[in-house]
Amino acid sequence: MSRKSFPFRSTGGELRDLDQPGYYPGYSTLAQQKSWDDATRKAVTERVEKTPPIRFFSEEEAALLGAVIDRVMPQDDRSEARTIPVLLVIDERLFKNALNGFRYENMPPDQEAYRIGIKAIDEMARSRFKQHFVDLTVHRQELILKSLHDGNPDPENAIWRRMPVHRFWALLMEDCVTAYYAHPWAWDEIGFGGPAYPRGYMRLENGLPEPWEKPEQRYDWNAPVDSVSVLDKEGAPPEHGSLHGHGGSH
Amino acid sequence: MPHRLGPMQTLPSPMRRFAENETVDYCIVGVGSAGGVLIQRLARAGFRVVALEAGPFWDTEKDWVSDEKSSHELYWNDLRITGGTHPLALGSNNSGKGVGGGSVHWAAFAPRFHPSDFRVYTEDGVGADWPISYWDLKPYYELLEREIPIAGPAWFPWGDPHGHPYGPHPLGGVGDVLVRGCTRLGIRSVAGGPVAILSASHGDRPHCIYRGFCLQGCKVGAKASTLITHVPDAITHGAEIRAHSMASRISLCDDGRVDGVVYIDREGNERFQKSRAIIVAGYAIETPRLLLNSACPGHRHGLANSSGTVGKYLMAQAGNVVAGRFDQLIRLYKAPPAHALSEEFYETDKRRGFARGFAVQTVGPLPVAFAKQMIAAMGAWGWGLRSVMMDYNHWATIGVLGEILPWEDNRVELAEEKDQYGLRVAKVTFNLHNNDKKLIEFGKKKVMEIMWAAGAKQVVQESRFAHLVGAARMGNDPATSVVDKFGRSHDIPNLFICDGSTLPTQGSANPGLTIQALAARTADYLIKHGDAIFFSNHRDLAEPGIRYDLSPPYTRFKGIPRIA
Numbered sequence: 001m002s003r004k005s006f007p008f009r010s011t012g013g014e015l016r017d018l019d020q021p022g023y024y025p026g027y028s029t030l031a032q033q034k035s036w037d038d039a040t041r042k043a044v045t046e047r048v049e050k051t052p053p054i055r056f057f058s059e060e061e062a063a064l065l066g067a068v069i070d071r072v073m074p075q076d077d078r079s080e081a082r083t084i085p086v087l088l089v090i091d092e093r094l095f096k097n098a099l100n101g102f103r104y105e106n107m108p109p110d111q112e113a114y115r116i117g118i119k120a121i122d123e124m125a126r127s128r129f130k131q132h133f134v135d136l137t138v139h140r141q142e143l144i145l146k147s148l149h150d151g152n153p154d155p156e157n158a159i160w161r162r163m164p165v166h167r168f169w170a171l172l173m174e175d176c177v178t179a180y181y182a183h184p185w186a187w188d189e190i191g192f193g194g195p196a197y198p199r200g201y202m203r204l205e206n207g208l209p210e211p212w213e214k215p216e217q218r219y220d221w222n223a224p225v226d227s228v229s230v231l232d233k234e235g236a237p238p239e240h241g242s243l244h245g246h247g248g249s250h
Numbered sequence: 251m252p253h254r255l256g257p258m259q260t261l262p263s264p265m266r267r268f269a270e271n272e273t274v275d276y277c278i279v280g281v282g283s284a285g286g287v288l289i290q291r292l293a294r295a296g297f298r299v300v301a302l303e304a305g306p307f308w309d310t311e312k313d314w315v316s317d318e319k320s321s322h323e324l325y326w327n328d329l330r331i332t333g334g335t336h337p338l339a340l341g342s343n344n345s346g347k348g349v350g351g352g353s354v355h356w357a358a359f360a361p362r363f364h365p366s367d368f369r370v371y372t373e374d375g376v377g378a379d380w381p382i383s384y385w386d387l388k389p390y391y392e393l394l395e396r397e398i399p400i401a402g403p404a405w406f407p408w409g410d411p412h413g414h415p416y417g418p419h420p421l422g423g424v425g426d427v428l429v430r431g432c433t434r435l436g437i438r439s440v441a442g443g444p445v446a447i448l449s450a451s452h453g454d455r456p457h458c459i460y461r462g463f464c465l466q467g468c469k470v471g472a473k474a475s476t477l478i479t480h481v482p483d484a485i486t487h488g489a490e491i492r493a494h495s496m497a498s499r500i501s502l503c504d505d506g507r508v509d510g511v512v513y514i515d516r517e518g519n520e521r522f523q524k525s526r527a528i529i530v531a532g533y534a535i536e537t538p539r540l541l542l543n544s545a546c547p548g549h550r551h552g553l554a555n556s557s558g559t560v561g562k563y564l565m566a567q568a569g570n571v572v573a574g575r576f577d578q579l580i581r582l583y584k585a586p587p588a589h590a591l592s593e594e595f596y597e598t599d600k601r602r603g604f605a606r607g608f609a610v611q612t613v614g615p616l617p618v619a620f621a622k623q624m625i626a627a628m629g630a631w632g633w634g635l636r637s638v639m640m641d642y643n644h645w646a647t648i649g650v651l652g653e654i655l656p657w658e659d660n661r662v663e664l665a666e667e668k669d670q671y672g673l674r675v676a677k678v679t680f681n682l683h684n685n686d687k688k689l690i691e692f693g694k695k696k697v698m699e700i701m702w703a704a705g706a707k708q709v710v711q712e713s714r715f716a717h718l719v720g721a722a723r724m725g726n727d728p729a730t731s732v733v734d735k736f737g738r739s740h741d742i743p744n745l746f747i748c749d750g751s752t753l754p755t756q757g758s759a760n761p762g763l764t765i766q767a768l769a770a771r772t773a774d775y776l777i778k779h780g781d782a783i784f785f786s787n788h789r790d791l792a793e794p795g796i797r798y799d800l801s802p803p804y805t806r807f808k809g810i811p812r813i814a
Contacts (some may be wrong), residue, residue, distance in 0.1 A: 071632060072632055135364060175633075178618050181621045207578055208581075
């Protein structure tokens with residue numbers, strides 16, 4: 001993994017090498033696994049214990065996509081031992097060609113979309129900064145990726161004329177969060193209760209924790225001050241890149 | 251080990267197996283909301299029934315998990331192509347695969363359609379009228395509400411006001427936000443239902459434990475799916491369900507009647523099930539796809555498609571999600587996602603400048619779904635995404651469920667690409683029209699208002715769609731519809747369609763309950779006409795009369811409160 005640390009200068013102090021970021025210190029969903037059903041325990045613990053090898057991407061592609069993921073789903077604050085595998089999960093999906101049930105008519109198949117998408121990112125890096133993407137500083141990597149996020153690739157690249165940049169961005173981001181927020185360490189970070197069968201929940205109102213959950217302990221967690229991936233002050237763009245949600249929650 | 255359906259119920263064993271070359275009375279394609287009810291009714295009435303289901307026969311203890319990512323197999327994940335000005339997300343959003351179909355992962359909101367939904371063209375001059383009225387369907391709503399059964403308030407004030415057989419659920423954090431916001435704005439809301447989730451135990455099904463994983467398949471057995479409500483009774487009464495059986499083509503005889511279904515079994519072998527009548531229940535994409543893929547001499551443009559409407563008038567509902575951040579903790583993952591709603595804006599209000607309306611409903615995205623919503627709603631990525639997700643427990647989410655009208659250009663066609671079976675995949679085109687856009691804009695703003703009124707400090711929204719209906723609509727006129735009011739195709743007397751695809755309009759109600767009510771009514775029609783369906787081309791359009799003696803166990807002696 002090509003992890004590179006930011007100069008952390010947040011008011012909350014230096015945030016790096018944390019075993020557990022977030023506001024729920026000491027909370028562990030995995031510690032509750034004796035209360036889970038067998039099938040769920042197996043699925044979740046395998047996610048933590050077994051990480052698949054890279055089988056779809058070439059070594060070079062893996063390094064490149066890994067560098068992209070380190071910026072769009074950054075984990076510099078996490079300790080090496082508590083880094084959540086994202087690249088490996090995406091590689092496995094593409095290796096198995098596991099689909100999500102649809103493809104936009106103007107998008108290539110997922111496997112090809114990734115190959116040409118990261119190729120475009122590297123070409124953009126070389127054309128703008130005369131270096132491969134993996135060798136750029138964190139800030140320059142973010143500038144390239146921010147332009148994709150904004151839907152205005154800078155510099156332009158021919159690949160974005162045959163693949164809509166906002167669709168590629170959504171594909172990449174959704175795969176990243178599907179890997180990251182499916183991991184029990186991420187559940188600990190955000191205070192999600194995790195699997196709850198057969199025990200269930202009793203305290204439904206007022207955001208109260210179950211006896212085995214932890215109360216929130218807020219502190220001033222700030223993203224690195226020089227990152228361009230922090231949220232805009234005014235919040236959301238009104239219709240972000242005409243994206244439509246894929247969450248499926250009705 | 252017995253095949254488990256929830257912690258208390260097991261699948262009746264052994265299941266009847268029809269011999270390879272045996273002709274059955276009915277072959278049903280797809281065991282979802284409609285297929286599950288149909289096969290149960292037909293088996294109880296003594297017909298020889300086989301249902302082909304493309305996906306697995308779930309064992310809920312072994313196959314289902316309390317986990318978002320590992321529940322991926324509940325959805326129809328095979329390739330489909332999506333396009334148009336507002337392409338629909340498919341897959342997890344609106345399809346199921348496996349016995350129970352989409353009812354396995356629906357949120358289980360179970361409101362009825364309003365009487366006005368059946369007369370949209372007459373009342374508003376848009377969309378279409380149904381060939382039946384609300385009053386034709388009402389006894390079936392009441393019956394299915396007891397069979398499923400539905401938990402909800404004793405008094406549901408909108409449409410045709412009614413009560414529910416099981417009591418309402420306690421409120422979770424998100425429901426609390428909806429009720430508070432609505433109350434402050436003087437908008438009526440109801441809480442604790444109507445949902446197809448047990449608030450008290452029912453037969454061999456326990457009550458809800460409020461773990462929030464409704465969309466991942468309810469291991470508890472509290473949330474209804476036809477897998478646990480109707481399929482066991484169907485098996486008990488001699489039906490066969492063949493899982494991992496993908497229908498590829500319906501076979502047509504020289505006499506203009508269908509005689510069986512070609513399907514591909516688990517091992518990839520092509521097989522043929524001979525049947526005296528066929529009911530397609532594959533939902534709004536696979537139903538038209540199968541009819542189109544069954545094109546043959548005399549039916550060049552697909553079976554039962556002399557009107558050219560197979561695949562057309564596809565509808566999804568506007569499903570915008572409004573998320574609000576609160577200073578206090580919400581913990582939105584607790585309690586069923588579906589548990590409070592308002593239908594105050596359901597009907598046409600001319601002052602708004604568009605026809606029809608929308609409902610306001612709680613939603614409860616778990617972390618992966620919520621992260622996807624933040625990507626779309628806030629453009630979150632990188633450190634911004636990490637930090638907004640650290641506030642997951644401070645957010646509440648409320649959905650718009652808006653009526654999008656049936657338009658001819660919203661459709662299912664066949665793409666050139668083929669799937670793993672060598673069958674052409676579906677291409678889905680979806681465009682929003684003016685009335686739809688105005689409705690969505692109004693609905694979105696109204697729900698944001700409710701969120702602010704509830705005390706949110708930040709409010710964002712994500713555009714999305716929910717549910718799929720239409721694409722093989724019912725009607726009186728064979729020139730503009732595919733099936734008659736009982737689901738019988740206008741063109742082929744022993745070919746029926748029974749699922750969400752027959753809906754002419756969709757209202758702002760989640761379609762599951764209506765689909766099941768229609769299936770029970772179609773079953774009553776088939777049972778009343780008995781063998782005539784298999785031989786006669788005569789089309790009797792009289793109401794069959796409802797049968798109260800064909801329900802699954804534990805249905806009787808359940809009252810529905812009537813409070814005037």
